[in-house]
Amino acid sequence: MKTLHEMLRDLIKRGGTELHLRSNAAPMIRTGSDLVPLDYARFDRGDIEHLLTTSFPSSVVSASQRGEPIAHSWYHRGVGRFSMTCIRDQFGAPAVFVRRVHDWSDESATFLPERTDTAEPGLYLIGGRSGSGRTTVLAACVERHVRDNSGSVLVVNDDSFPYSGSERVTLVTPKIGREILTTTGRVFGSYDVVAFDDSYGPASLEVMLTLCRRGLVVFATCFGQDGTDALRNIVDEFPELERSRIREQLSRSLRWVLTLVSIPRLKREPAFIYEVLGGTPEVRDMLKVGRYDNIEKIVARDD
Numbered sequence: 001m002k003t004l005h006e007m008l009r010d011l012i013k014r015g016g017t018e019l020h021l022r023s024n025a026a027p028m029i030r031t032g033s034d035l036v037p038l039d040y041a042r043f044d045r046g047d048i049e050h051l052l053t054t055s056f057p058s059s060v061v062s063a064s065q066r067g068e069p070i071a072h073s074w075y076h077r078g079v080g081r082f083s084m085t086c087i088r089d090q091f092g093a094p095a096v097f098v099r100r101v102h103d104w105s106d107e108s109a110t111f112l113p114e115r116t117d118t119a120e121p122g123l124y125l126i127g128g129r130s131g132s133g134r135t136t137v138l139a140a141c142v143e144r145h146v147r148d149n150s151g152s153v154l155v156v157n158d159d160s161f162p163y164s165g166s167e168r169v170t171l172v173t174p175k176i177g178r179e180i181l182t183t184t185g186r187v188f189g190s191y192d193v194v195a196f197d198d199s200y201g202p203a204s205l206e207v208m209l210t211l212c213r214r215g216l217v218v219f220a221t222c223f224g225q226d227g228t229d230a231l232r233n234i235v236d237e238f239p240e241l242e243r244s245r246i247r248e249q250l251s252r253s254l255r256w257v258l259t260l261v262s263i264p265r266l267k268r269e270p271a272f273i274y275e276v277l278g279g280t281p282e283v284r285d286m287l288k289v290g291r292y293d294n295i296e297k298i299v300a301r302d303d
Helices: 004-013 045-055 058-065 134-148 174-182 202-213 227-236 240-253 281-288 292-302
Strands: 018-021 028-031 034-037 070-076 080-088 094-102 122-128 153-156 169-172 193-196 217-223 254-265 268-278
Touching: 004 018, 004 045, 004 070, 004 080, 004 094, 045 058, 045 094, 058 070, 058 080, 122 134, 122 202, 122 227, 122 240, 134 153, 134 193, 134 217, 134 254, 193 202, 202 217, 202 240, 217 227, 227 240, 227 254, 227 268, 227 292, 240 254, 240 281, 254 281, 268 292, 281 292
Parallel strands: 122 217, 122 254, 153 169, 153 193, 193 217
Antiparallel strands: 018 028, 018 094, 028 034, 070 080, 080 094, 254 268
């Protein structure tokens, strides 16, 4: 029986977008509007159950075995990013549908827009809504920074981070990252860059700002429809009495906010374009006093 890794490799090689697995049928891939069977042996119910058990987290498998419809996204190392849904028929037989979400290659850093240099110490934010590709852009930033600069990088993320690998990059889970960053002194002297992927609240943001003040490059993904919205959401994580202090510290550390802005398309998934909000003196002054409306005017003027 073919492994999931082998089937995903074939999916990419043939230019497909979806992989369909059903009981008593050969795997099929979607290319354009056509479903094409692969030249594999038929999968029976046991084969698909085995694939689920050996390829996905236990929490996902347990939910599927309880008959719950499941959706799961992950980065398959060396292949790309995918999302998977699993449903069961009235007899409990599973059907698995895998959709290709993002490509990844060592050249992905080349798609980063201009005005996103990361050589200067400070905070670099990557905003967007869920599913917009923030993690992929974060990985591209790490890839380019390693390519263009010296030093070691600590990435706080789960095991789905789409990075091709470098001896100068250390990947840790959020739990281990919190342990490392509890005493920020453990980071200084060991790493020059720290990247956070959706793993922070107020406490972690305080650590980020401390790392910036100590001269490190800090990347972080965050939720936001645009750069102004991303900044507002970060500040609003804190109690109202602390927001003035956070805005002042954030204004001193901010280098840029790169946001993936959604563009609706009729009968198709939305497209995403980049908006780059630079940490200029004018933007920092407006952020310091909480004049988000003025920041929006700056973005509109510069566009």
